Amino acid sequence: MNSTICIKLIKSQIGVPKKLRKVLAGLGLRKTNSSVKHQDTPEIRGMVFKVKHLVEVTQVEGEE
Template sequence: MAIRVEQKKSTIGCKKNQRDTLRSLGLKRIGDVVVKEDRPEIRGMVDTVRHLVTVEEVSGEAQR
């Protein structure tokens, strides 16, 4: 199982740890999309920036 994370809002005015979290997820600007493995570490990072991103689960075939 994997999750698709898309950045929906800007990091202007956000805390540094939130900007760093987006960068470590691989998101640089609004509209960027990444597909990550659904693991507790990734879920924690997404939870940190939940107000800036949208998340949806994707099946194994859809991520290719």
């Protein structure tokens, strides 16, 4: 069973390379301070790792 993580965009996308903007779009993040919930999978973790300087990740407790 995979747990859930909450990903929040904390830095602006201005000046960010297009490749990383596509990663953010793939995660569903558009505007600063927007947040999304995803299952904690290796694919999502890999995407988060690429943009770790722009996002904040928290573990969501008690959700399935």
